[in-house]
Amino acid sequence: MSDPSRPSVRRRRLSEELRRYRISAGMTLDDAASATEWSIGKVSNIETGVRLRPSVVEVRALLDVYGVDDPQRREALVAITRQAGKKGWWTKYSDVIPDEFPVLESDATGISTYEPMIIPGLLQTPGYVELLARSANLVRDPVDIRRVVDARRRRQEILESEHRPELWVVIDAGAIERLRATPDVCREQANHLADVADNGEGITVQVVPFSAGIHAGAKGSFVLMDFAAADPVVYLEMDQDGLFLEQTEEIIRYRNLFNHLVSRSLDVDQSVSYLRDISKAP
Template sequence: MAGKDPDRGKTITTVLGRRLGGELLRMREACDLRQTHAAEALTASVTKVAKIERGQVPIRDPDVRALCHLYDEKDEAVIGKLLALAKADRGRRKAKGWWNQYPQLAAMVEYVALEDIATSIRTWELAFIPGLLQTPDYARAVAVGAGSWEDPREIEPFVEARLTRQARLRSERPLELWAVIHEGALRQLVGGRDVMRQQLGHLLDVATLDTVRIQVVPYLAGAHAGMIGAFSIVSFGEPGALDVVHMDVPSSTLWLESEEDAARHGRTFDRIARVGLAERNALDLIDTIRKEM
């Protein structure tokens, strides 16, 4: 995750800005044009064009259209997608989100900021319950188990921030969430039996929301496409129209920002969902495991 602290008023890059800049760069190079040509079309400096292509500054709709005209892009669907991307990026940059008061979220600030303006998220989890579905005790146990906090007092603000994120699920513009969870995450005794029993009950409760869909991939599914690792697809429109992919790796957070990467992970998610239990059966399994605890 690249960029400087937005609160300091300095140039920053954003995931959406880099996605848009990368698309515009690809279009320019396909036309064998230089940044000077783009600068002339925008009546701007070459430096500004370079910043646009690196995702460091927002871009206005007229400038998007001017560049599309220069690059001989006439497909309204393509132009519309770029305009939607520019609008979403401007919204992300203007947001003065609640997350800025939680330094404990420093490593996740870009994800949380995008989650706040997203329309839907598809998430695949192997090892634990997705953050948007965690109870306070479960989130606390995950934080303690991670062992990465130098000061244990930072855990409570982290838990509080995680609960604040969950407000999107019940807001006036609810986030659509499709979570596919491996059975192993349901059986892992995070925090002990009481914590897990409460957590599984919470899943059953949240699943009653019209905008939340929960599936489970059972052990009996055998080998499947999701064994390579967990990921989330964050959408800013209809799924597939404007997506970015988020993955956590041991040393950092990884964003896959290209349209090709998003489409590939979308297909992978669909394959995982197909081997998962139907929603009703998934909830029955969750309830059965809860009762066993």
């Protein structure tokens, strides 16, 4: 579970971006404090997230000092500032959502994800979510199952929003083939994947076939998220929590890995044909 004593994901992102802009401007903390006529402590606390979240006026003042004049990046960072203190829908599902991943997911402009074992959460059908919840927990109260399904549905609403992210999903064939054991869920899930891939509205779905053999993605799933006003983030899901990777070399490594997996996958048309065939299987 996330540590309540730590700054929120959005506030950490805001702090890190402001620090990065200061460094890019060639300014020290003392320079920034002098330019804004604030104390060094105030600027430092904003950058570490220790201080209560900065106001929109303060963020705009820092962006002015750092010479950030790109309107899109300025407004995106201001939007993060406004959202940093707000509680999102996910706070109501803290019992079934172990960390702050939905915060980043909802802010992303692009999401690239690879899954070797399960269907990615944003494209899971209700029947699949229920099956997964029951399988993962062996015995679970029906009320808890419903909360898991509802939380997943709320996550998926970002794909219907005005500012929905570009989603590129690569799924290992094993994650789909094991669904044959539950024919009804298999038909529903395979058809849904084929439908969204066919639709062509910002969602790309590709399947890594068994014929690809052992490949670099065999070590596990990951999600690479891009943002309008912040550096990319890689998310690695664990059993009860997740790990966020933000170093440049880590981002490059996982972007290269994703590109490699795309190259080993069936193309979109072939993937859709494969999924349609799976959905028709007895």
